[in-house]
Every structure is written in C-alpha cells, then in structure tokens.
Ligand code: ADP
C-alpha cells in the first residue's frame with residue numbers, strides 16, 4: 001500500500017470565524033500501478049484532497065499514511081523532503097517557470113537538492129527523450145504548444161523519481177488529441193509502478209483509468225475499479241520492453257551505463273526494484289539543498305527575463321552612487337588642492353607670523369624692532385612653560401645660530417598716479433633692420449621676499465635658481481609680460497628693478513639678474529616678483545641712509561613639528577597676530593568644506609534612502625508577479641529558506657549590478673569632468689580614491705540586501721496553495 005486515508009476531515013476557516021467543511025470522512029487506500037481518476041462537480045473538494053495528499057496543506061483531521069508513516073508526524077523539513085522526493089505535481093495550467101528553459105524547468109527539483117549539473121542533464125535527457133522533447137531543451141515555455149508544456153511539466157514531476165504523481169486536471173487545457181497523448185503518458189507512468197492520481201472533469205478521461213473516485217460536497221460517493229482496464233504493472237516482466245516506457249527505473253539506466261558492466265545490469269535493476277521506496281539512496285553525492293550558486297543562477301535568469309526593469313532600477317540606484325562618489329571626490333580634490341598649495345608655500349618646520357588685520361593680505365603691517373623682541377620673549381616664555389627646550393634667537397643676538405628671519409611682502413601694483421610701486425624695465429634685443437626698440441616696463445603687482453624654506457620645488461623651469469644678491473625671481477605671468485616667447489629664456493636676463501616704496505626718499509633703481517621662474521600656483525596668473533630680504537634691505541639702507549626695512553612677516557625656523565605647533569598654538573592665543581596667510585586660507589576653506597560635506601552627506605543619505613525604497617518596491621512587485629512560481633517551487637519541495645535565498649540573492653545581484661554600473665558611470669563622468677577642468681583651468685579639483693568605489697559598491701549591496709529583506713521574507717512565507725491559485 002502506497003497511500004491510505006483514514007477518516008480525513010478538512011475544514012476551511014472563513015473570515016467571519018465560521019467554518020466550511022470541504023472534505024469529510026475520507027477513507028481510501030491506493031496501490032502502486034494504479035491510475036486513479038477523481039471526478040466531481042466544481043467545488044466538491046477534489047483539489048483540496050490533492051493538496052492534502054501532496055503535503056501542501058497540513059491543517060486537517062484524520063490520518064494520511066504514506067507507506068508506513070503518518071504525514072501528520074512529519075516535521076516541516078520532512079514535509080519539504082516528502083514533496084521533493086515522493087510527490088510529483090502536474091497542474092492544469094502547466095505552471096512552468098517562464099524565465100527558465102525546458103531543461104532548467106525539468107531539473108528544478110534536482111537544483112533544489114543541489115545535484116551536480118552533469119547528473120541533472122543526464123537524468124533530464126532520458127526523461128525528455130521518452131517524452132519526445134529532446135529537440136526542445138533550449139526552448140522557453142512560451143515557445144511550446146500546450147501538449148509540449150504539459151509533457152515538460154510531467155518530466156519535471158518525474159525527475160526525482162517520486163512514488164506518487166498528483167495531476168489536477170492535467171488535460172483541462174488541452175485538445176482531444178493532446179489529451180490522449182498525455183493520458184497515454186500517465187498510463188505508462190502508472191505502469192512503471194507509480195501511483196497516479198488525477199483530477200478530471202471528463203468522464204471520457206475517467207473511463208481510461210483503473211479506478212474512478214467520485215466526490216460530491218466533500219463526501220466520497222463512488223469508488224469503483226474499472227474492469228476493462230489493463231494494467232501492465234503486474235505483468236511487467238511479461239510484456240515487451242518497448243511497448244511500455246519504463247519511467248520508474250530510468251535512473252538505473254544511468255548507473256548501468258556509467259557504473260556497472262553489462263553482466264551486472266540485471267542484478268542492479270533487481271536491487272533497485274527491491275528498494276523502490278528509497279530511490280535516492282544509491283546516489284553517492286550527499287543530498288543537499290539549493291546551493292548559493294544555483295540560487296544566483298536562478299536569480300540571474302529571472303533578472304535577465306525582466307532586464308529592462310532591472311536596468312532602469314540599477315540606473316536609478318547608480319545615480320545616487322555617482323553623486324556620492326563625485327561629491328566625495330570633489331571634496332577631497334578641493335581640500336587636497338588647497339593644502340597642496342599651502343604645503344608649497346609653507347614648511348612644517350617654519351612658522352610664519354604676521355599682524356592681524358583686514359588689510360593683512362593687501363598691505364601687511366610691519367613689525368618694529370621692539371615688537372619683534374617682545375614677541376620673541378613671549379614665545380620663549382610660552383615654550384619654557386610647555387617644557388620645550390627650543391628658544392627663538394634673532395640675528396641681533398647671535399649672527400650664526402639665529403632662527404628668526406624676516407620677510408617683506410607688499411602689494412606694489414598700485415602707486416600714486418596709477419603707476420606701479422615696483423616694476424622691471426627690460427631692454428629687448430635690437431632687431432636686424434636697426435630700428436630702435438624701446439625698453440619695456442613691466443609692473444609688478446605683488447612683491448615678496450623669499451621665505452627661508454623656499455627650495456627647488458618652488459621653481460618652475462629647469463634652469464631656475466633661488467635668487468640671491470642682485471637677483472630676482474618672477475612668476476610665470478610676470479615672465480610672460482616681458483614679451484619673451486619661452487619663459488625658460490627669461491632666466492638669466494638682466495633687467496632694471498625699480499622700487500618706489502613710500503618710506504623711501506627716492507626710488508631704488510638697480511640692475512638685477514632674473515635667477516628663476518617661481519611657482520605661485522594659486523596666484524599663477526598674477527604679476528609677482530621675489531627678491532632676497534637681505535639684498536632688498538641693503539639696497540634700501542644704501543638708498544635711504546636709514547635703519548632699513550621693517551619686516552611684515554617673521555619666520556621662525558624650528559627644530560621639529562612639535563615646536564612648530566607649540567608656537568602656532570601660542571600665536572593663536574594672540575589677538576594681534578596670525579600665522580601665514582596661506583594657512584589661514586586653507587583653514588577657512590577646510591571649515592567651509594566641513595559644513596558643506598555635512599550638507600552633502602545628508603543629501604546623499606536621502607538619495608540612498610530613496611534608492612532603497614525604490615528597490616524595495618520593485619522587489620515587492622517582483623514577489624507578487626512571481627507568486628505562482630513560488631507556489632510551484634514549494635509544491636516541488638522548495639523550503640522557505642530556498643525561496644528566501646532566491647529572492648535575497650536577487651536583491652544582492654541588484655545591489656552588485658547597480659554598484660558596478662554606478663562605478664562605470666562615475667569613471668566615465670569623472671573622466672570627462674577631469675578633462676574639462678584641465679582644459680578650462682589647468683587642473684582638476686577631483687580626487688577619486690579607489691576606496692570611494694569600494695565603499696559605493698558596499699553601500700549599494702547593503703541597501704539592496706536591506707531592501708530585499710522584507711520582500712524575500714514575504715516570498716518565503718507565501719502559502720503554496722494560495723500561490724498556486726494566484727492568477
Ligand atoms: P474542486 O477542486 O473540487 O473544484 P476545491 O477543493 O478547490 O474544489 O474546493 C472545495 C470547496 O472548498 C469549495 O467550496 C471551495 O470554495 C472551498 N475552498 C477551497 N479553498 C478554500 C479556502 N482557502 N478557504 C475557504 N474555502 C475554500
């Protein structure tokens with residue numbers, strides 16, 4: 001006895017707490033080789049009965065006994081296994097999975113058991129050959145006729161070699177010729193020693209079966225054997241092999257081919273027949289569940305089937321990723337650029353001190369000797385208090401061990417009457433036709449003295465040198481203003497330097513050599529000149545007969561970074577002093593960017609939240625669209641976990657694709673931006689760090705997986721019967 005029902009009652013609980021009795025007092029038993037037709041009016045309870053036998057519905061009273069075991073005693077995992085291995089479902093509307101081809105539809109039951117690909121194909125091909133579908137393996141369900149679809153569904157039901165085939169109106173959607181084909185197949189299946197139970201409306205169909213069971217209003221009203229039915233099952237040994245297709249032992253054909261010699265063939269077949277209830281026992285590979293790889297493949301198939309939707313969604317998600325990466329890159333690019341410039345200007349071991357004030361950049365105020373002394377004393381006090389051995393020593397105190405030097409920086413572009421306070425006068429070479437060429441006057445907009453830390457890295461051309469006595473350096477703009485084609489050629493030229501400072505009685509006019517072109521990157525468009533402080537001071541003294549220049553900047557060269565920051569700490573406590581203008585600019589910019597990046601983070605957060613909700617909605621809709629597929633998978637034996645895994649991998653893949661798409665788009669857009677910036681302003685304030693891309697990919701995957709949690713949980717929870725009924 002394969003199957004027995006004892007006093008089975010089934011009640012449906014309705015919404016208003018009333019109960020509806022769909023089946024009552026069901027008592028029947030079934031043998032191998034039977035082809036049973038269940039007939040009855042619509043709504044009489046036929047499908048309800050099939051669902052109970054198939055283990056899709058455990059909410060009943062009474063006993064359903066499979067072999068020796070009561071279905072009621074099965075744990076959920078055993079019930080899943082029972083559906084997977086003992087039961088094969090065939091539906092009226094075929095219920096093939098639309099995005100999988102014939103081969104994958106047939107082998108889905110094996111995929112859920114993690115059977116090796118080659119073995120799956122081998123098994124499926126034998127079945128598909130018997131069902132005349134070998135030429136259609138690669139087709140999708142929509143490319144098949146009704147009869148072909150139903151044969152695929154039958155192959156799918158048979159793939160795990162179940163004991164019982166449950167077919168709910170398998171011919172309901174077919175014409176009479178195809179109906180006959182399907183019935184022949186079902187008869188062959190029964191003859192191979194399986195129990196086939198089919199629901200049918202047609203008395204004609206019922207007549208060809210071995211037994212007719214009629215249900216009316218949930219009660220058994222007829223249970224008759226068909227006397228004219230010839231079963232080939234009992235007579236299995238007597239009939240010729242080719243007359244009936246052996247669906248039971250198709251698996252043994254594989255083993256005989258691959259594992260056994262011809263002489264052992266009969267032996268292995270007999271053994272298998274003796275162990276018919278344990279058809280999977282002989283497989284060497286350990287029985288498993290849906291693997292991650294298979295879940296990924298299934299998800300990929302499904303995503304490919306609705307690629308337009310998925311691509312649009314990925315574009316949506318990647319837009320927020322693109323903006324995120326670009327915002328980070330801009331932030332890093334701008335701060336990086338600005339601090340690069342500051343580094344170029346300053347040195348970790350030099351503190352620049354100037355007086356505070358609104359005009360500190362345009363017209364720096366100068367320090368008197370007394371002020372300088374007081375500042376030195378104050379700094380030294382502060383250093384002593386903070387346990388530092390370093391002391392500021394000026395030239396006046398020690399000619400050789402001094403670490404305090406002076407700078408004089410001033411806007412020299414505008415003098416009285418519109419003429420520049422500083423200018424260079426350059427005499428171009430005579431042209432060949434002996435025409436006289438007038439000397440050229442080039443105004444200097446800003447004059448600096450060379451800071452103590454200036455070195456080769458501040459120079460632009462190979463032949464440049466830091467200026468010394470009788471030398472000046474020019475910015476590239478100043479060099480160009482001289483009208484010489486290449487700025488390299490400016491280096492070494494002799495020019496007249498004219499400086500007309502307010503404190504001078506008469507302007508300084510002196511012959512100097514241009515020692516180099518200096519990199520003033522932030523102000524590269526400006527007419528800037530550098531001159532050595534001591535040299536300028538000596539010229540002023542000689543011209544003026546006075547005490548000389550008053551510095552506008554003090555430079556303290558320290559022994560290490562710690563001392564530098566200590567002195568900077570002290571300067572920050574003074575209301576009247578500030579450190580270098582460049583550092584001040586960088587700090588200001590950093591603070592601005594900090595505020596800015598908080599705003600950007602909020603915007604990016606919002607756009608990511610929108611992306612998350614979008615993915616959630618799309619996946620949620622995908623679950624409802626695939627309700628029927630979920631029902632089919634569950635009827636085939638998919639566990640809650642398997643369904644969840646399929647949908648979670650899909651959300652993971654959505655995240656992965658969106659992330660990769662975002663990365664590719666960002667690289668393209670970023671590349672274009674960098675090229676555009678370089679063409680327009682000569683540099684690109686964009687720094688795309690590799691880890692921004694890793695972060696963006698991770699964020700994309702995390703939000704997608706998060707968004708997928710609810711839809712996949714919902715998919716896992718779906719009731720198989722309701723799902724199958726879903727239209
Ligand atoms: P059949 O397959 O014979 O047409 P069913 O087994 O589908 O009939 O249904 C039997 C009876 O049970 C019907 O009256 C139907 O309305 C009822 N029924 C089926 N499913 C449910 C359900 N989930 N909730 C309440 N009643 C149900």
Ligand code: MG
Pocket residue numbers: 046047048
């Ligand atoms: Mg029905």
